[in-house]
Amino acid sequence: MEKKNLLTYFKSYGLVSVLLILILVLSGCGVDTTPVDQTSTGFFTHYFVYPLSLLIKKTASLLSGHYGFAIIVITIGIRLLLLPFFIKQTKASKESQEKMTIIKPELDDIQKKYKGKTDREDQMNMQRELSELYKKHNFNPMKMAAGCLPMILQMPILIGFFYAIRRTPEISEQSFLWFQLGEVDILFIFVAVVIYFIQARVSLIGLQPEQKKQMAIMGIVSPVMIGVISFGVPAALPLYWAVSGLFVIGQTLILKRQTI
Numbered sequence: 001m002e003k004k005n006l007l008t009y010f011k012s013y014g015l016v017s018v019l020l021i022l023i024l025v026l027s028g029c030g031v032d033t034t035p036v037d038q039t040s041t042g043f044f045t046h047y048f049v050y051p052l053s054l055l056i057k058k059t060a061s062l063l064s065g066h067y068g069f070a071i072i073v074i075t076i077g078i079r080l081l082l083l084p085f086f087i088k089q090t091k092a093s094k095e096s097q098e099k100m101t102i103i104k105p106e107l108d109d110i111q112k113k114y115k116g117k118t119d120r121e122d123q124m125n126m127q128r129e130l131s132e133l134y135k136k137h138n139f140n141p142m143k144m145a146a147g148c149l150p151m152i153l154q155m156p157i158l159i160g161f162f163y164a165i166r167r168t169p170e171i172s173e174q175s176f177l178w179f180q181l182g183e184v185d186i187l188f189i190f191v192a193v194v195i196y197f198i199q200a201r202v203s204l205i206g207l208q209p210e211q212k213k214q215m216a217i218m219g220i221v222s223p224v225m226i227g228v229i230s231f232g233v234p235a236a237l238p239l240y241w242a243v244s245g246l247f248v249i250g251q252t253l254i255l256k257r258q259t260i
Contacts, residue, residue: 036167048160053168060170068176071165071236072243078161079247082154090255099139106133158244165236172234181236189230192238195245196223202252 036045036053052074060070100107110133114126134140165171172182179185200219230238 033166035169036164044156044160045163048156049163049167052160052164056164056168057170065174066176067168067171067174067236068181068239071171071181071240074161075240075243076247078154078157079244079251082157083251085154086251087255096139099137103133103137103139161240162237165240166233171236176235176239179235181239182234184231184233185235185238188235188238188242189227192230192242192245193223193227195242195249196226199245199249199252202249202256205252205256 034040036050038050040046040050055074056067056070059073060067063069063073107130110126110129113129114122117123117126172180174181177188179188197219200215200222204215204219226238226241230241
């Protein structure tokens with residue numbers, strides 16, 4: 001079996017790893033649900049959770065006290081703020097894919113040449129030849145690993161918004177559509193899961209068969225874990241996830257259409 005290097009592993013499982021970290025953080029284990037205010041302690045609470053809680057309240061007041069609409073507006077605003085990072089990521093990813101297609105025959109030859117050779121000298125020679133190949137085609141493999149950067153950058157904001165929703169008691173007193181924002185709603189959980197499943201499928205458009213295979217697990221893990229988490233949190237959180245998922249679907253379709 002071909003030995004995979006760190007970059008190959010990161011390309012295959014990096015997004016899933018980041019998602020799982022995010023899921024563990026949002027899983028609700030030991031989450032502080034006490035109302036957040038200016039006296040709340042903690043760096044993350046003071047600089048992320050409390051300001052976002054204030055933003056939710058201010059936005060709701062501008063929308064006649066409708067916290068459901070406030071969550072939608074802020075979620076879209078956050079996604080628009082992060083959009084430039086995703087545009088840059090999409091362009092860089094496309095360029096890397098095109099260069100990888102060109103160098104793949106030579107890359108396969110090098111990997112075949114050193115297949116099964118595990119001693120230090122052979123490994124060093126393989127890395128040297130790979131480095132020369134990348135230099136020859138002006139290809140930086142770390143750009144492919146950087147595909148997770150936008151997801152990492154958005155985590156503090158998205159996690160802060162998650163806790164702001166949970167620690168803003170006014171939200172739980174409101175209803176939106178057919179459900180109470182402060183209660184679990186099974187039907188809307190199903191809606192959020194379906195949206196995330198569609199989002200995962202849309203993300204596969206334009207990818208090479210090998211990449212689709214690598215990303216397939218994402219299409220299963222993401223919606224399932226969103227559903228599992230949603231059964232233990234107020235419906236305001238699945239609303240946030242559903243709106244975010246719809247935005248990402250539209251964003252992905254537009255960006256892929258421009259680059260494919």
